[in-house]
Amino acid sequence: MVLTDEHGVKIHATCKREHIKSVQRKLPLGKWCFLTTFSVSQASGQYRPTSHPYKMTIGDETVITPSGLMEDSIFLDLARFEDILDGTLKPHFLIDVMGKIVSLKPVKTVQVKGQDRKVVQFRLADSSGNELACCLWGKYAEQLEVYDEREQPLICLIRFAKICFYQGEVQVTNAFDASIVYLDPTMEEAVQFKEKLMEDNLPLAVIEKRNVKREVVLKEDDWNDFEIKMISELFVAHQIHHCKIICSIEAVDTDWSWFYFGHKGCKHKAIKIGNGEKQLWRCGKCQVNITEVVPVFKLHLIVRDDTETCKLILLNTVATTIVGHDDVDLWDGSYEEIENPELLPEPIKELVGRSFCFGISVCSDNVTNGADTFKVLQVWSGDKFLKAESQSDPTSMIGTSSSSISSVDVLMLEDNSPNESEECKTPFPKRKEGDADLPDISSTSKKLCTSVKVEKEKEV
Template sequence: MHISDVIGQVISLRDVQSVQVSGKDKKRVEFRLLEINGQSMACCLWGKYAEQLEEHLQKSNDSNVVCLIRFAKIGFYKGDVQVTNAFDASLIQFDPEFPETLALKLRVSNDEYALALTDTKREKRLRKDHTVHWNNVEIKSISEIMMAPVEEGCKIICLIECMDTDWSWFYFGHNSCKSKALILKSKEGGILFSNEKPLFWCTSCHATVTSVAPKYKLHMFVKDDTSTCKLMMLDSVRKLIVGCEAEELWDGSYDEIEDPAYLPQPIRDLVGKSLCFGVTLGSENVANGSDVFLVSQVCSGDKILQIE
């Protein structure tokens, strides 16, 4: 057990409960704190701290809360790291004016952020550990990969039906580490600047940065004769089918995309093409049944014939 400061977004919040402790009623609230690096940890607040969270939620009427706990007690409970207040010595703040707060609240959705982090890590692992020889891996149908029993790399030959415009076609990536960067804004909604450059929060370096550029993150609905699924293609393989950098298609605006259904012409031109994709089947596919697969390689038409 040790004492430390922790900050994160309140997720998986349970109802505040009154429990008997040494013959007295005491309030308790359990939730998880989602940190800026995408990891979450269990959190349990007791007594006045549970009441403070309850009061803040009632007053703000906003479930998107960032919580800073100073002098928090960090230990283990049922094999999981757990944060709790150190008796009455802890201090708690909600939505403190820190860059971490702005970065956490800027997420359009926690699922998107977590997925982006997971896929980036998986892509790096693939490059490092997997010198996959794509000419040698098996070609499978979409229905086969949907029912795959093991994590592996394989190829599918499919038609791009359409782009999933529920997602933006790009994200801002830190030029040094290539990780996702979140633009920082003031409470009034204005973009924060440093030396006339927009300020971003790098989710990997955990620091404010200005050296960023748009990176591809395409979500495509594809089909073959057996089924349909969704492919996600990150920036490392984008030029294989788009043919240019994302920055060349970017309109130069740092504001949120008002109409994600609008796509640059080179991306719209992908619809209707039949291609061979090398995809990785991860634990989220095999164990959790996700129908979103990460593209790790693209083969052109002439290579498809050689593979067959």
């Protein structure tokens, strides 16, 4: 089972075979109840239905009583297509995804371990034009049989889907029989998604047009019209917009590699699909197999101003602007996965302690979900000044840094003093995946108790 409290926090729950009928009767789907006296153990394994570090077990002593709480929400936690495609989400967690079906192949019957099984492949697109490959099996594939000839747009929501790889491409599929598939769903999130599609006024199948729209580079004159804001203001933003922030680089986030391998032509991320002597990759954008890839900057920086700290992502040529070197010049020539992201090239390490003016995009994920990572679209530094006013005290300025765009009017910022820069030159340590969901343990001699009786009441 997956249980949720009234705040939408979900947890995996199980019971033994002898309690199944009793639990089904006392804890039916969609009914709010009180659970008293249950055991809790560490959650582990692949295809975990929630990211909660623990799971509940309903036993002989568990008491289940009705609750008067009335709440019809199904507490969706929709995954962003970008996070699925770039590997941000861990494949051992099940996720919720929703999109518009833009390519639907006929349902087929195939042999799996000597038995006939139905399968269907299709592609979902989100409101930004990102496409995600999907594959459904068995009863889930049968749900799409009646839609083979449908001409109207079809919205598909898959709950508790698993992330996998097929022929070198990331895709989502049903997690055995645990998934739930909604076609043309009517819940609030689906209605908002449909409204977003109507606002765009463009068919999502025309991905080429949408990509052009997303890759527009704002001119310098456009940026002069955008406001300079403090980082603290970004976290209370109520609408999508562009702005500028003045801040210093506090650290390089080494939870991520400083580059990815991209298709030499389009620079889109390529996934390795061959392990032989000849390198073979798959471009997610061009949908072709390629043999030649190049490193492409993807810097994750932790920055700070006088009010707050946030994270920035700098891609490709934007990162080249502040690093002062091309990505290929800092690459060691190896096509193997970086084992220790903390080993950074010197020009990247030297960014720590320096200050810049960043032109950033505050996107829907920041406004709606409170994400603290912002994409950088432009960077200013150099020997000239861009005079602007902000609500905060003005930042002191000197002319020690340089940039490839110093020919434009730019805002000069003060590099941190030696003592300040020494305190923040150590990149953030890489978090181990195995420890990401577990509480800290103060002594190495202590071990987590694998099963604990909890004498408390929980409303789910």
